[in-house]
Amino acid sequence: MTRLWPNNLVGQLLLVVALIMLLAQGLNGFLLYRGMQTQNLIEASTAAVSRIAFGLEREASTRPLVERGPPRRRQRGHLKFTTETVISPDMNRLSELEVRAEQALTNMGFTFSEIEAVSVRQLPAAMEGYVVGANRGRWRNSSINRSMGSRRQPPQTRGFVILSIQRPNGQWVSIASAVRGRSPIFIRTLVFQTITIFLLLLIPLILFGRYISRPLKSLTVRAQSFQPGVNEALEERGPPDTRDLIRAFNDMSSRVSTMLDEKDVMLGAIGHDLRTPLAALRIRVENVEDDSERDRMIAGIEDMDQTLDDILSLARLGRSQEQSEPTDIRSLIETVVDEYKDMGHDISYQRGARQPAHIRATLIRRALRNLIGNAAKYGTSVDIIVDKSDDRLMIHVDDDGPGIAPDKIEAMFEPFVRAEESRNRATGGSGLGLTLARAIARDHGGDVMLENREGGGLRASLILPIR
């Protein structure tokens, strides 16, 4: 069922309209059929009434039938004369027809004491030969119907109406009249009508559906690719409520952009106001005579600066001004590895063929620095392995450090969570490194994963999509 249900507005609209039309036409067909049936019954009973009138008239105008012995059937106008009624109580009485027949016969000046009209499916044996109305043989032999070709079916008989009246002398006069069945083209007409109306509706429906769904589609696309401050307002089109929606979306996106702009200004101010005293301190530190004391102070200042930098980068991520450009990942890794080698870390990296990817190089370098820096901090030797599949690149940074308890791994990505239980800063770092690395990777459509290696140590993997 869900497979048949279209997943777009136009499709659903068409399907619903088609279903409603089918229902309406079915109902319509049913009513038409009922009307036709009533019509056919009336028609049949009218034929019966006129045949009775004709027969009785003829009887009255010629000679009395009884006196001449049993006359031929034809002479008696196919009427059946009986002393008892031919109608049995289990037959379906049609009071409406009885009333009509009574009126008609009374108007024509006949008198009778009783009138009965019934409809039956099967002609009772007693009435065999006393039938007026449709006759298959006659239909088929008519020259008009022959010329119409064989496709036209003769009208089907659908039961009979039996009209029976009791004359004042107690004699019953009865006649059966065939009721026409439904016309064979009835269903065909109905189907043709349904399809025609649906096809006529189809074009305006599709046009209207698109009129509604097009602006919604573009709104969806815009909302999905929303980049604050980058998009101009979306054109307001479609029906009024859709226009309202688009206007509301435009207002909302400009509010979001404004808020983010304000945030950027605030972050810039924080960065500036904290860095200036830090810079002044950094210069004054040069006056400290004690070398080891000075180095420790410098390390402290650099640590604070790094933390500040991480916080600001994290807060600004996604609003980067840097364009993503095709960049060779291999040389990027190599540059970072060289930095750490220069600091005296043992890092092994097998460089391979060039591997271009669309990235923001400054950010990815930062993520790599964080991962390699962590590995170098907790391990003594670091191994970097690049794995490539069809659509993604995996940069594994393996260390031989203590690893992380499996239940703590996801928590490592939370801001300000560090591998050590106590938040001591002996190993340096802000506790934002992994958070930032993952945020950067996700910003690029990738991710950062941590896992403990078999045989000890941690593997941090930076996954990037490549096109």
Add this chain to the structure above:
Amino acid sequence: MSTKTHILLVDDEASLREPLAAYLIKQGFKVQQAGDASAARSLLNAYDFDIILLDIMMPGEDGLSFCRFVTETTDIPVIFISAKTEETERIIGLELGADDYITKPFSPRELVARIKVVLRRSGNGPGKIGNGTGSIYQFSGWTLKTDQRSLIDAEGVNVSLSTGEYQMLLALLTRAGQVLNRDQLLDITQGREAHAFDRAVDNQISRLRRKIEQDPKNPEIIKTVWGGGYLLAGQVKTL
């Protein structure tokens, strides 16, 4: 005329400006201080400066605007000092003709080294990083854009360089075909002299070769001249 290098230090933060000036004086420079752009302009008229250290974020006329004024009217090199680290700012600064950029907080020793590099470069003619528009060098299928400090291969892919590698490559490019020994390269790129067994230059060169040479063992672009130093071979087109 004094032989001391004369520095104009422009920063609105007295808490930073004063200790920095003291440090620079201690390092043997002559320093004038300005708290804003207009004070700097009047000092610029009064003295003959060798280099300007300029803060970007200042009340009133900002550093970028003052830098534009300086590069349009004089040849004095400018080093930006700023708390802003956004990468784009670096590009803007260099496009406006600043010669280098250092972010707060910085090591004063690093600043002195950079001052020396910039002075060496501006004294030696070519090699100024920002000449207003940024230079583009093309060599052996590679393109080096100085305004973004980016090295791009024949397929348009960016290849990452460390600052040291970039400066080394730029030094070789601007003196293509010229043999440069280790001392000269150190002097140009880091503004310092080599000490004994200094492998810094060889290290940078071999890293650079790994990134740009087809076969780093058999270099075609950066050639070693035995007993002399290094030389960039092949045609260099400057755009």
